[in-house]
Amino acid sequence: MKRIRRSGKSLVAALLMSVTAASAEEHAGPTSGNVESGPKPAMKHTAPACSDARPDCAMTVFPAFDRKGRLWVAFSVGKTVYAAASTNGGKNFAAPVVVATVGETGVIDSHGDARPKIVAMNDGGLLVAYTTRPDKQMIGTIFTARSTDGGRSFSTPQAMLAEGGQRFDAWAISPKGRIYAGWLDKTHALKAKAEGRDFAGSGVAFGWSDDGGATFNGKSILMDHACECCKMSAALDRDGLPVFAWRQVFEDGVRDHYAAKLSADGSSLSGGRVSDDNWAINSCPHQGPALAIDGAGVWHVAWFTKGKTRQGLFYAASRDGGKNFSPPEKIGDEAHAPAFAALLAVKDRLYRVWKEFDGNATSIPFQMSRDGGKTWSAPHVLATAADASDNPQLVANNKGAGYLSWVSHKEGYRLIPLPRDEKSASIR
């Protein structure tokens, strides 16, 4: 598989020229290139597991613990976004609350990297964010709805921005209660398109709210050319400022990673490139990076690449605010297509989980580090799924316990405690 690409346009021109030349020489014949000749498969394939308003009927489930230790999840089934709470570790959920229903032509972003999210505030408030795509393929609108009555009801959803096109929101809440959001924003790309200019990817935009999500300030693009089809991740640094990680389109279409902190006044970013994988490709990896920041202020990033320099799932850390990152360390069993890593830093423990597939079943291996990501426990499988499954999510409660949150079609929703010491990390 070749991944280096020179200027695409000349190649396409060359290709089409060769196509025209070849077809002119071709003998006329009755066989059309696209006539169906194969057997027509019956509708034997698995439909979505169920269509009820339950987390285990959703393609994606996003978890958050509130200050009382209740587990909240945001998910969508069909055209409706729901929030639901569990007081027994995800075994049962109270009747889900409808946050929003989109119209007939709308689609809720809820697949792979894109998903409705919920964040729990220090004052007991909840904020649900979701993205709809009303018409064109990548032009989304991020909506937020807040609850000030402990999740019994949610406000009428409001658009973060009314135009321009936004997707892949990421959230972090400061100890003072400021809600930070980052997202990928198509505004500059659409402007360039209207003016007939080329524009790679999306902008990276940020906003914040000091009133529990009722209004957002900032909402400006601080950097251009993020890869438009991969999620952003957010984490809070120890100084209370948010850090974001995303896939960036560098020169020559290289889609590697970048991590940066938002300044206190929200006007600038400081950070750097996570690694030089040299994945030059005009494509959608559909797989953004994971980010966690520990109590020592170390930035931890995990990502997927098929670059010229390296291929697979990788981890690196920065101890100087994103200026330099450690050499990328490979994660997982290469024979099992490791992908979709998640990271969690809680107290003095750092966790990483990811997805592997052996041809039959999906597994979620995990590793724990007690030294800020320098060394890791041996990988052990936390959970497996025999059929379709979501990407793994990691979440911590306010007592410092970490969990894997994972929904799969056959097994349902699972909240699995992460081992807290080396001994229990090595059993399983």
Place this chain on the structure above:
Amino acid sequence: MKALTAYTGAVLAAGLLFSSAALALDFKPYGRGDYETLLKARAGRPLIVHFWSVICPACVAELPQWAKLAAARKDVDVIFVDTDDAEERDRAAGRLEKAGLASASHYGFADNFVEKLYFEVDRNWRGELPFTVLVTRDGARTTLAGGLDDPDLVNWLSRNVGK
């Protein structure tokens, strides 16, 4: 004259009916196991299987060029597989029609166990798009992550098709 007008109207109506029928995009369901079935059914001819999605701007942007390729290269079978959920199928159809691919051969993911579907095609494929499989007359397979502008695709066509 009146008769002629009526006749023309009937022909036009028939034409409209016919063209709307021809335009109706039929996505055959694509699930686990179907990849090998597809390839077996087309053994002996060069084949391109192209995976794409409406949420992949790079994929959508190059669809018109795929239409030109499919139209010009009747000596290679081209199959398009939309990897979106069923709820995106209408907009996928819209994209294909706009690109001039309404009459091509289309499949749509009808199985949420995408890891399995990816694995059957290439055990290193994690879902990045566009993704294309090139199958020669004698069954040799090459997978390409990336766009139609890949020089490997150009080379493959010149080596395997239209001789």
